[in-house]
Amino acid sequence: xxxxxxxxxxxxxxxxxxxxxxxxxxxxxxxxxxxxxxxxxxxxxxxxxxxxxxxxxxxxxxxxxxxxxxxxxxxxxxxxxxxxxxxxxxxxxxxxxxxxxxxxxxxxxxxxxxxxxxxxxxxxxxxxxxxxxxxxxxxxxxxxxxxxxxxxxxxxxxxxxxxxxxxxxxxxxxxxxxxxxxxxxxxxxxxxxxxxxxxxxxxxxxxxxxxxxxxxxxxxxxxxxxxxxxxxxxxxxxxxxxxxxxxxxxxxxxxxxxxxxxxxxxxx
Amino acid sequence: xxxxxxxxxxxxxxxxxxxxxxxxxxxxxxxxxxxxxxxxxxxxxxxxxxxxxxxxxxxxxxxxxxxxxxxxxxxxxxxxxxxxxxxxxxxxxxxxxxxxxxxxxxxxxxxxxxxxxxxxxxxxxxxxxx
Numbered sequence: 001x002x003x004x005x006x007x008x009x010x011x012x013x014x015x016x017x018x019x020x021x022x023x024x025x026x027x028x029x030x031x032x033x034x035x036x037x038x039x040x041x042x043x044x045x046x047x048x049x050x051x052x053x054x055x056x057x058x059x060x061x062x063x064x065x066x067x068x069x070x071x072x073x074x075x076x077x078x079x080x081x082x083x084x085x086x087x088x089x090x091x092x093x094x095x096x097x098x099x100x101x102x103x104x105x106x107x108x109x110x111x112x113x114x115x116x117x118x119x120x121x122x123x124x125x126x127x128x129x130x131x132x133x134x135x136x137x138x139x140x141x142x143x144x145x146x147x148x149x150x151x152x153x154x155x156x157x158x159x160x161x162x163x164x165x166x167x168x169x170x171x172x173x174x175x176x177x178x179x180x181x182x183x184x185x186x187x188x189x190x191x192x193x194x195x196x197x198x199x200x201x202x203x204x205x206x207x208x209x210x211x212x213x214x215x216x217x218x219x220x221x222x223x224x225x226x227x228x229x230x231x232x233x234x235x236x237x238x239x240x241x242x243x244x245x246x247x248x249x250x251x252x253x254x255x256x257x258x259x260x261x262x263x264x265x266x267x268x
Numbered sequence: 269x270x271x272x273x274x275x276x277x278x279x280x281x282x283x284x285x286x287x288x289x290x291x292x293x294x295x296x297x298x299x300x301x302x303x304x305x306x307x308x309x310x311x312x313x314x315x316x317x318x319x320x321x322x323x324x325x326x327x328x329x330x331x332x333x334x335x336x337x338x339x340x341x342x343x344x345x346x347x348x349x350x351x352x353x354x355x356x357x358x359x360x361x362x363x364x365x366x367x368x369x370x371x372x373x374x375x376x377x378x379x380x381x382x383x384x385x386x387x388x389x390x391x392x393x394x395x396x397x398x
Contacts, residue, residue, distance in 0.1 A: 183284025
């Protein structure tokens with residue numbers, strides 16, 4: 001009962017797990033959900049800085065697990081959304097400080113009071129990944145349209161299946177539509193063909209993502225950002241809304257539409 | 269004409285590197301998923317064929333054993349045709365090309381008659397059917 005626990009993972013590092021977690025957390029909170037985001041990347045704390053909450057940290061995940069503080073004391077309230085909390089990772093410890101059972105216990109304490117608990121998984125397939133996935137009701141696998149990221153995503157999906165957590169749903173991040181059109185980048189169709197799992201969102205490459213991280217205000221708060229829109233759509237899908245996932249690569253210009261009509265008319 | 273527009277839209281343009289990426293990924297993932305590198309798969313195929321060949325004559329040229337993906341499940345799909353059975357004790361001239369084999373569908377009646385006319389050439393199974 002209570003909260004749905006959603007873990008964001010990827011296998012490969014640098015594909016956008018933390019950005020995704022921050023944006024989904026903010027997007028869900030903005031739509032009125034009570035949300036906790038947990039940074040499970042112990043030793044490489046980052047979710048705090050992406051969300052702009054780095055100056056408020058007193059206690060962290062390891063402090064909670066080792067009983068040095070109450071759970072509530074480690075939950076940092078977001079400036080803008082009072083129903084959004086962050087539990088930061090410890091910066092000076094490593095992943096062995098927490099066990100999968102600890103994570104299950106922690107989330108079980110939070111479940112009754114919240115709608116969503118998002119867990120930002122570390123890269124890799126070791127302890128940190130298992131910690132992050134252990135309490136998950138749903139797993140989101142973030143990947144980029146690149147061979148290395150897709151291969152790692154496949155490995156993660158295999159591990160999730162083996163732990164009966166799979167297959168999970170896919171977020172294809174940093175898609176460059178012009179490259180897809182030129183045939184120089186894997187398309188969303190290509191990637192779902194290869195991985196054979198459900199796609200929950202396509203996030204276009206967007207230059208407003210980095211400035212948003214720079215200032216600690218996730219891009220989904222920017223109404224004009226296409227990536228921000230994509231994250232809002234994923235948040236809605238997590239809430240159970242039925243929003244079709246469409247490829248971002250069609251800027252549907254006038255000429256393009258005319259030509260398309262013409263071509264399909266000719267072929268038919 | 270439509271080809272021209274297709275090219276304008278960049279669809280029929282000579283495929284870029286993404287199709288290569290897809291191909292390479294599909295190949296590597298097939299082996300990743302079952303943790304069996306290509307050389308070992310080849311060795312396994314040869315061993316399977318050796319075992320089967322102990323019992324029946326296999327048509328080596330038509331053998332097709334390959335890994336396939338069905339959603340996220342991997343399966344080994346083998347098509348191993350047997351060589352047409354030759355009855356050494358029967359006269360060679362009675363051999364008919366395209367003679368039905370064990371496991372084939374029941375041949376149409378006309379074939380039956382034809383077989384009958386050409387003498388007692390059929391395999392055991394044909395004889396039993398009559």
